[in-house]
Amino acid sequence: MKPTQFAKGFKARPDTTSSEKRTALDRINAIDEIVNQEAGNDKQVTGRSSAYTEEEFHADSAMQESEQFKAWRRQNRYVHGQVVELPLKAIKPSPFNPRHFYLKASIAELAVNLAKQGQQQAIHVIPDHENPGTFFVSDGGRRVRALKEANKETVKAIVIDLPIGIESYKLGYDLNVQRDSQTVFDNAIVWKRFLDEKHFQSQRELADHLGLDESTIAVALAIAKLPENVMHEMVARPDRFGSNMAYQVSRFHTARGADATLRLINKIASDDLSTRQVADIVKGRASAQETPKPASRQRYAQRLEIKLDGLAVGDLKTYGDDRLELRLRGLSKDKRDDILQQIEKMLQADTVKR
Template identity: 25%
Template sequence: MSKRLGRGLDALIPSLNISDDEKVVEIPLNQLRPNPYQPRKTFNDDSIKELAASIKEHGVIQPIIVRTVLKGYEIIAGERRFRASEFSGLATIPAVVKKFSDQQVMEIALIENLQREDLNAMEIAVAYQSLIDQFSLTQEELSVKVGKSRSHIANFLRLLQLPEEIKQYVSRGTLSMGHAKAIVSLKDEKMQTMIANSAIKEQWSVRELEEAVYKVEEGNAAAKKSVGKPKKKDPYIHQLEDNLRNVYRTTVKIKHNNNKGKIEIMYYSKDDLERLLELLKGKIS
């Protein structure tokens, strides 16, 4: 019977199963190095200490998975157990040595963390993009490999379009994945940042942020519509402008709204201004 690494993980990566005929060996910790493709950038110190306490009492129950590299071994699965063993002061750790390609190592590291929900949204997005870029995968191919829907993959990849400031908010957990998904729908970076900062300051829920984004988009649509269809000038106003233009022999514009407004009379030199002033004085007197 094979020893399972975790619910669902062995199904996605059958090669991680440890069969009864595979040899478990004790490997010195100083001969191990972390997975260079590890998408998780931070490890929770408290959880490592809790695991270390368990290891001190019961030992490392489940062997880690490694592959042979130049000058030692590389951890494929089990970095938390490795770190906790170091914290416990152990000299060696039980391990099974397997052969994996670089692509398999990247996939395993990502899937293992996804299964345990150890990654934040930005770490997941960066890991997805790394797999796509490094191994020329389509989103559909990646979705099959990690056991997620293509829309799930696409939603995370869209986060990479966000300004760096907002990416940091998501990485630190200041904004959730739901907040980020709403913000990324806005096209203007300045507006994205403004909305993000408002959401943090006002402690908006995802729903409240979605409503704010909707209002911004609705306002933009209304502005575009008004620009696309300029208001037709009142014929009476148009006639008055023509009459004044003939009187003052210059451009005259009348701007009005709700029976209030202003008259703009253009001049193009000092002499032109003095001419207009004389005309106006004559009309007034």
């Protein structure tokens, strides 16, 4: 099916609820499995699983598709899960995209990969019925950006019957969570917008809809008060700036402002500060210039390396006058039990003497 064969002008069905027989995520997982099977790919998509058979998927899709999509699909002879090529200029971001931040370095790296190997996995798109011939990205915004950077003109896509709204957001959010690509900073920006635009009337309603604890929403909204340029400095280091660390940074920003916060972020990264150390800075127990140092570990007085059959299996360390530390590893279960029994006998003998 050529891109120009897509029907024009049909309306999306109303936003559906979680009471459907299958969730949107179930259906997308099923699509990917069927597409991979048809392509002869025996590898399972990382982080995804589904109990669907191909027959179940097609039957379920037929039950749930909107009348408009059914008419469009028949007109274009489109089969659920079919991969088509669409012009990149026809693809646009969804207003309910769960991602907000896209790292330039990550996009550039993917663009090089796509230029060499081509697009291996289709994106998922939703027709924009108000502007026929254009499509919202439901899943695959990073690939779209990388393909454009690689100067490609088309993108492999699967067209899905899903209303643009909270349901399409939840689909993208769930997929990103599976891939560990959803960050607290994306959540902060998007969730604040959802509440500002009255898609949800309260933090509680948003938390219930996403199946999250309300405290998770509250932390993200606190982080949302940070300027985006400050968030950008943390987005690139998800290993250092998780939700707890970002929350402490947001508290510091409230008290000290953007310039001091940027300096603190640099210090967190360079000095490998812990969340507790940053919390002490926020509470005034330490300064950002002189952060508290963790207590140094006690130095052992003597160390004896232990070998069995010529191989080092551990060591015996003494500390001060009353502490002994034995560490052994790589032992067979029988050898371990034998050593344990000997130690117990020694201790019991010493107790009897006393």
